[in-house]
Amino acid sequence: MTASTPASTLTGPRLRVAPSPTGDPHVGTAYMSMFDLAYARQQGGQFVLRIEDTDRKRLVEGAEEQVYDTLHWLGLDWDEGPDKGGPFAPYRQSERLETYQPYVDRLLAEGKAYHCWCSAERLTQMRERQQKLKQATGYDRLCLGKTREERAELPGFTQTPVVRMLVPEDVDLTWDDLVMGRSSAPRPDDQVILKADGFPTYHLAVVVDDHEMGITHVVRGQDWMSSTPKHTLLYQMLGLEPPKFAHMPQLLESGKKKISKRRNPWARLTWFREQGYLPEALVNFLALQCYPPIVEADGSEREIFTFADFTERFQWDKVKRAGAIFNLDKLEWLNGQYIRALDVDDLADRIVAHLRRVGVIEGEPTDEQLALLRAATPLVQERMQLLSEAEGMLAFLLVADEDVLVEDDAVASLKGDPAQVLDAALPALESLDSWAADDIQAALRAAIVDGLGIKPRLAFGPLRVGITGRRVSPPLFESMEILGRESTLARLRSFRATL
Known part of the structure; x- marks a missing residue:
């Protein structure tokens, strides 16, 4: 082992999540991390973050930092990782290349792996021929047992070889899964374990890293079950103790396909923060x-629970074995429940942070902006499902009063004569001694509902549009109180001038 702390001296389970920095983090990274962390904390173990960056062609600048940022945002914090260090550093695969080579050399020396010089063109032709003949696809072992010189005399030769593991005919294809029970997968072909560029493939790197880092439980999606015989075989070839495997049900879209960042914006973990989910x-x-809801003592089910619960x-x-349809309506409802349960000051802080993140507030908010938002938060708390609605x-x-943008659809929605309503409202408001919501409401009802005979549901639309620029707003009279006399009157006069 290359690590300073022998894995055999560790106590408690060790679990890891190992995303690839190839773009926005997938929501599945958080999904797996949640189970990793819950079990590690429950059993007094450790949760490790490892960055699997051996696919150099697909790396995206800044993606690794997004992994850190989104998982921290969710509170799924790790004990060891590239940003924190730990007894098994480094935790970035590209920095561990010297770790993998001795394992490859050992497999080659023991005849459990071999060099393959087949070109990409030759492998493509091989697969196409197998598919045409309706044969099982897989490497045909043209290079097995041949020296470089012998292979060079045959077609489809490339100068830089890869290394393939030699899968025996009697390979064990079964294992006991923590979620799926006794499981099996199809027989794999001779997998590439070391690429021509000297980087290990996922199959070798994950086995070596999990062993060297003392990982005891591997939690991953059911789509990885086909790889499990490859990995258990590598453990066996290397004389290593395999971890326990837990293959989780997949997150599915409404068509029961696995969610994908190409098709589903919400497969991106950053999307949830952008939309204002808590x-x-x-x-x-x-x-x-x-996972089932909490069953209470009276037999009722509770769907809202903390991570500690x-x-x-x-x-x-x-853990359920079947995949789950990712129901955004259910998530939005759940988010609304959490918003309404928040302390008002806490919600105000989150609204301010969200408005800063999306650019509605530029830089540090002023004391006046903070005061206005804190005062208005109770008005919207019961109406919000997402922070983005703020x-x-x-x-x-x-x-500023002169910068209020009145939306066209808001003006189009007004019924009757909005100019007449404003002509009645302005003097009523100007004569008020008290600028409190109840007094504002009483004065406007007297002037518009009683004075003009306009129904209440139509009476106040022009004021709402003039003050906020929108058809829908927080409660009108409370909003006017918070906005203040001068701004309210300035906005209504400005709107009246456009009619």
């Missing part, structure tokens, strides 16, 4: 995708 709501939702009661045998509901408080 991290604790998303973690709760992900747990419900394949989930950790305390977690058991592998309760952008439309509260943005009118953050712009």
Whole structure:
């Protein structure tokens, strides 16, 4: 081993998540991390973050930092990783190349692996021929047992070889899975374990790294089950103790296909933050995708629970085996429940942070902006499902009176004679001694509903549009109180001038 701490001296389970920095983190990274962390915390073990960056062609600049940022946002914090270090550093595969080569050399020396000089063109032709003949696809072992010189005399030769593992005919294809029970997968062909560029493939690197880092439990999606015989075989070839495997049900879109960042924007973990979901709501939702709700003493089920609740009661045998449809309507409802349960000051802070993130507030908010938003938060808390809804509901408080943008559809929605309504409202408001919501409402009802005979549901639309620029807003009279006398009157006069 290359690490300074022998894995045999560790106590408690060790679990890891190992994303590839090839773009926005996938929501599945958080999904697996949640189970890793829950079990590690419950059992007094460790949760490790490892970056698998051996596919150099697909690396995306900044993607690794996004992994750190989104997992921290969700509260799924790790004990060891590239950013934290630990006894088994480095935790970035590209920095561990010297670790893999001795394992490859050993497999070659023992005849459990061999060099393959087949060109990409030759392998493509081989697969096409197999498919045409309706044969099982897989490497045909043209290079097995041949020296470089012998292989060079045959077609489809390339100068730089890869290394393939030699899969025996009697390879064991079964294992006991923590989630799926006794499981099996099809027989693999001779997998490439070392690429021509000297980087290991996923199959070798994951086995070596998990062994060297003392990983005891591997949690991954059911789509990786076909790879498990390859990995257990490598453990056997190298004389290593394999970890326990837990293959989780997949997250599915409505068509029951595995969610994909190409088809589903919400497969990107960053999307949830952009849309204004709360991290604790998303973690709760992900747990419900394949785990039952909490059953109370009276037999009722509770779907809303904390990560601590989930950790305390977690058991592998309760994980559902079937994939779950990713229901965004359910997530939005759940998010609304969390928003309404927040302390008002906490929600105000989150709204401010979201508005800064999306650029509605540029830089540090002023004391006046903070005061306005804190005062308005109770008005919108019961109406919000997502933090992003605050952008439309509260943005009118953050712009100068002369910069209020009145939306065309808001003007088009007005019935009757909005100019007449404003002509009645302005003097009623100007004569008010008290600028409190109840007094504002009483004065406007007297002037418009009683004075003009306009029904209440139509009476106040022009004021709402003039003050906020939108058809829908927080409660009107409370909004006017928060906005203040001068700004309210200035906006209504400006809007009246456009009619």
